[in-house]
Amino acid sequence: MTGDVLLNIKGLHIEGRAGEDWLPIINGIDLTLRRGEVLGLIGESGAGKSTLGLAAMGFARDGCRISGGEITFDGIDLRAASERRKRALRGRRIAYVAQSAAASFNPAHKLIDQYCEVPVLKGMGRSETEAEAVTLYRKMQLPAPEEIGFRYPHQVSGGQLQRAMTAMAMACHPDLIIFDEPTTALDVTTQIEVLAAIRDIVRDYNTAAIYITHDLAVVAQMADRIKILLRGDEVEEADTRTMLANPKADYTKSLWAVRSFARPEAPPPKGAPLVSVQGVRAGYGKVDILHDVSFDIHAGRTVAVVGESGSGKSTVARVITGLLPPRDGQVVFDGTPLPPDYRARTRDQLRQCQMIYQMADTALNPKLRLRELIGRPARMYLGLQGRALDSRVRELLDLIELDPDTYIDRLPSELSGGQKQRIGIARALAAEPQLIICDEVTSALDQIVQEGILKLLDRLQREFGLAYMFITHDLSTVRAIADEVVVMQHGRVVEQGPKPEMFAPPHEPYTELLLSSVPEMDPDWLTRLLAARGGTVQAGAPCSGGKG
Amino acid sequence: MGVLLFLVIVIAASIPLAWLFRATLVRTLPHDIAIVARDMPLTAAFGLLVIGVYVFVAVLAPVLAPFPERAVVGTQFQPWDSTHWLGTDRLGRDMLSRLIYGARNTVGIAFATTTLAFVVGSLLGIWAALRGGWLDQGLSRFVDALMAIPSLIFSLLLLTIFGTTVMTLILVIAAVDATRVYRIARSVAQGVVVMDYIEAARLRGEGNWYLIRREILPNALAPLVAEFGLRFCFVFLTISSLSFLGLGIQPPTADWGSMVRDNATLITFGNVTPLLPAGAIALLTVAVNFVVDWQLYRASGLKEQG
Numbered sequence: 136m137t138g139d140v141l142l143n144i145k146g147l148h149i150e151g152r153a154g155e156d157w158l159p160i161i162n163g164i165d166l167t168l169r170r171g172e173v174l175g176l177i178g179e180s181g182a183g184k185s186t187l188g189l190a191a192m193g194f195a196r197d198g199c200r201i202s203g204g205e206i207t208f209d210g211i212d213l214r215a216a217s218e219r220r221k222r223a224l225r226g227r228r229i230a231y232v233a234q235s236a237a238a239s240f241n242p243a244h245k246l247i248d249q250y251c252e253v254p255v256l257k258g259m260g261r262s263e264t265e266a267e268a269v270t271l272y273r274k275m276q277l278p279a280p281e282e283i284g285f286r287y288p289h290q291v292s293g294g295q296l297q298r299a300m301t302a303m304a305m306a307c308h309p310d311l312i313i314f315d316e317p318t319t320a321l322d323v324t325t326q327i328e329v330l331a332a333i334r335d336i337v338r339d340y341n342t343a344a345i346y347i348t349h350d351l352a353v354v355a356q357m358a359d360r361i362k363i364l365l366r367g368d369e370v371e372e373a374d375t376r377t378m379l380a381n382p383k384a385d386y387t388k389s390l391w392a393v394r395s396f397a398r399p400e401a402p403p404p405k406g407a408p409l410v411s412v413q414g415v416r417a418g419y420g421k422v423d424i425l426h427d428v429s430f431d432i433h434a435g436r437t438v439a440v441v442g443e444s445g446s447g448k449s450t451v452a453r454v455i456t457g458l459l460p461p462r463d464g465q466v467v468f469d470g471t472p473l474p475p476d477y478r479a480r481t482r483d484q485l486r487q488c489q490m491i492y493q494m495a496d497t498a499l500n501p502k503l504r505l506r507e508l509i510g511r512p513a514r515m516y517l518g519l520q521g522r523a524l525d526s527r528v529r530e531l532l533d534l535i536e537l538d539p540d541t542y543i544d545r546l547p548s549e550l551s552g553g554q555k556q557r558i559g560i561a562r563a564l565a566a567e568p569q570l571i572i573c574d575e576v577t578s579a580l581d582q583i584v585q586e587g588i589l590k591l592l593d594r595l596q597r598e599f600g601l602a603y604m605f606i607t608h609d610l611s612t613v614r615a616i617a618d619e620v621v622v623m624q625h626g627r628v629v630e631q632g633p634k635p636e637m638f639a640p641p642h643e644p645y646t647e648l649l650l651s652s653v654p655e656m657d658p659d660w661l662t663r664l665l666a667a668r669g670g671t672v673q674a675g676a677p678c679s680g681g682k683g
Numbered sequence: 684m685g686v687l688l689f690l691v692i693v694i695a696a697s698i699p700l701a702w703l704f705r706a707t708l709v710r711t712l713p714h715d716i717a718i719v720a721r722d723m724p725l726t727a728a729f730g731l732l733v734i735g736v737y738v739f740v741a742v743l744a745p746v747l748a749p750f751p752e753r754a755v756v757g758t759q760f761q762p763w764d765s766t767h768w769l770g771t772d773r774l775g776r777d778m779l780s781r782l783i784y785g786a787r788n789t790v791g792i793a794f795a796t797t798t799l800a801f802v803v804g805s806l807l808g809i810w811a812a813l814r815g816g817w818l819d820q821g822l823s824r825f826v827d828a829l830m831a832i833p834s835l836i837f838s839l840l841l842l843t844i845f846g847t848t849v850m851t852l853i854l855v856i857a858a859v860d861a862t863r864v865y866r867i868a869r870s871v872a873q874g875v876v877v878m879d880y881i882e883a884a885r886l887r888g889e890g891n892w893y894l895i896r897r898e899i900l901p902n903a904l905a906p907l908v909a910e911f912g913l914r915f916c917f918v919f920l921t922i923s924s925l926s927f928l929g930l931g932i933q934p935p936t937a938d939w940g941s942m943v944r945d946n947a948t949l950i951t952f953g954n955v956t957p958l959l960p961a962g963a964i965a966l967l968t969v970a971v972n973f974v975v976d977w978q979l980y981r982a983s984g985l986k987e988q989g
Contacts, residue, residue: 456886477886485888498879502901512887566887 141310141343142168142191147204149186149195160186162367171341175358179581182364184347188313191345192229193221226253230304234316236296240288247284250303257307271302275332294325298332305336312344318353322443322608323652330356331665349581351390352654355379356661363387375658397615398593404433407470409602410570414464417454424450425626437603439617447626448606452572456490486516489563493575495555499547505558506543512565531561535591553584572604577612589616610653622646701729723977730973737967741787748780753935770956772946778956781937785960788932789939792853793919799857804864805907809895812872826862834859842930852931856921860914867910871903912975916968923964939964
């Protein structure tokens with residue numbers, strides 16, 4: 136199935152500007168890609184995956200430069216080629232699919248207009264391009280392929296947009312497509328559809344692809360070969376099955392091990408629940424988002440609330456915190472019903488329930504130093520002042536494994552993503568609460584960083600007997616940290632119970648769908664899953680086994 | 684030809700002056716501010732220098748001025764000589780002294796007015812953005828109504844009603860300008876209040892005052908500072924034009940706007956003296972705008988792609 140060499144990169148060096156200096160981003164990487172072959176690029180953020188992907192188009196981002204090595208695409212030396220020549224290649228023979236389709240589409244134009252832009256520019260007729268767009272939309276399993284092109288980007292869902300973007304990349308039948316984390320921002324259930332569509336279309340057109348991701352299980356489904364990067368260096372490269380079965384480098388093994396984080400079983404709950412959500416109905420405007428939602432959270436235990444986006448997970452959190460007063464039902468905390476509106480709650484009631492947000496970037500005031508960010512709750516709720524406050528802040532920084540002397544006077548912008556999330560945790564701890572609501576706290580982070588955060592949360596729970604309400608769409612996180620699971624769909628609780636029960640059959644149909652959608656490390660997993668689902672997702676011919 | 688040559692000389696002289704000033708700042712200031720000063724463009728250094736000189740002159744006016752502000756010390760319209768460096772005005776008062784005192788009055792009043800407009804306008808604007816709902820609607824529509832009236836005519840009207848003391852002058856211009864500040868503060872704050880950290884602070888039970896002061900204001904400061912510079916120029920010009928129209932700072936207080944009006948007849952005789960206060964206004968306006976441009980540039984984050 137694979138043919139002659141399409142892309143050949145030799146000894147590539149890329150540097151990025153940091154003030155006056157140039158720091159290396161990629162240190163001499165070789166890469167060979169044959170026609171029709173899919174190469175998976177794996178690494179944590181900052182490993183240089185995207186930079187390498189873009190370099191395959193002969194492109195370096197602003198503030199970066201290609202300082203050495205060769206890039207040859209189908210016999211053309213991309214480093215020596217003129218900008219004009221490269222422009223003729225890009226879009227037509229090499230295409231790029233970005234991580235966030237929502238950010239990459241122009242919101243002011245219809246999908247089909249954006250689809251047609253490149254082909255028409257390269258001399259194809261408008262009507263034949265549109266006809267082909269419909270064919271591709273159909274191949275991508277988009278609903279109503281004839282009409283969807285006439286919608287604006289905000290009128291279709293995230294998963295559909297990602298598929299429309301892949302269709303757009305295929306418009307000129309390129310020889311090479313670079314996928315930069317195309318499914319990272321999607322729910323597991325949507326991810327399957329996009330993965331299946333991408334795999335089929337790459338196979339049908341015999342296109343070569345570079346698939347960039349930090350999710351091993353995803354890349355196992357897609358790639359023929361896997362290359363692992365760490366801080367701009369290649370760790371190892373092998374074909375998918377060899378790599379999965381027999382990783383050589385220690386770093387690769389550690390990547391594999393992340394998924395196996397599990398904590399000891401917590402003792403069964405005793406006594407009255409700490410928080411009890413009872414028959415809550417709530418919504419915005421005239422629409423109800425939540426219908427009769429009830430569940431309990433016991434002290435010292437973790438309840439994971441699972442569901443795809445739009446299922447009402449975060450709305451439940453807003454009801455518990457009091458940001459959204461429910462229309463019916465109530466939230467009982469430690470035996471006392473909480474006032475529905477947070478403004479009516481006492482300071483102590485507010486203190487008992489703290490929240491950690493998904494995006495640490497927007498959850499921390501960028502103009503405040505850590506001393507005040509973390510110190511403020513301690514000062515407010517516990518009345519700490521001066522030296523007592525200072526030592527409490529240092530203690531909290533120690534708890535989240537950051538060195539107090541180094542970090543206490545830093546601004547959030549001077550921290551990495553994982554460190555920022557730790558500050559979010561410290562701020563919640565500073566109030567000495569009984570319940571912490573974690574809203575997708577790990578979904579914006581890399582797997583290795585994720586593991587660190589989960590371990591930290593687990594340690595803190597055991598140390599302080601905290602109760603967690605853990606909102607997530609990532610079932611591997613649930614498997615790692617939850618004691619009890621609440622599955623939500625369309626604002627209703629579909630199923631709930633202790634974790635061992637929830638992960639053992641029989642399941643409700645929706646739970647079954649969610650569970651089976653979590654990618655596994657087995658390269659045949661997607662194929663088997665699609666076959667089992669009877670081609671509901673995929674209309675094409677049944678997939679043969681691995682093609683490596 | 685002479686004027687052109689004069690301008691070229693002034694600009695040529697101000698470049699090394701600005702460079703020297705910046706070099707001095709970088710040497711003398713503590714390290715963290717010196718870094719900012721080092722990346723400052725020459726125009727901004729020049730602007731800062733001019734502003735510094737104005738402040739210096741305004742503060743030390745009684746020491747610097749050779750004659751008292753209001754005393755008649757010579758005959759009318761004396762030419763420039765060694766006693767009266769810039770001659771005398773139509774009552775025989777020393778022009779240089781009045782120019783120096785004018786810095787104190789005009790710049791001082793403009794500064795007080797702008798500060799008042801900013802304190803009132805930005806606090807109300809942020810408060811409206813924070814609370815939303817009927818409070819925001821009420822305040823914003825009231826401000827819209829005020830903004831619908833041409834500002835100069837509105838201030839003339841108010842000054843006619845309340846009289847032309849310095850206090851009313853400050854209050855009236857501040858009220859008119861606070862509406863503009865309110866608009867900007869509100870729109871900047873609206874972008875900030877939707878952030879998660881505001882929600883977190885609300886859930887913590889923080890009061891409005893803490894939210895405005897510690898959570899919103901620091902994040903809205905950059906555009907407000909830039910606006911402060913611009914607004915200061917406008918206020919300055921408004922006061923000067925009101926004075927020129929006879930409704931601003933009243934005689935015998937020295938003020939640049941009325942000095943231009945009072946001595947305007949001299950221009951007919953080819954004398955540049957009445958243009959000096961106008962030049963002082965122009966120079967300060969340009970200087971402030973240089974500094975504001977630099978601040979805007981810093982605030983917009985354009986500096987990242989040098």
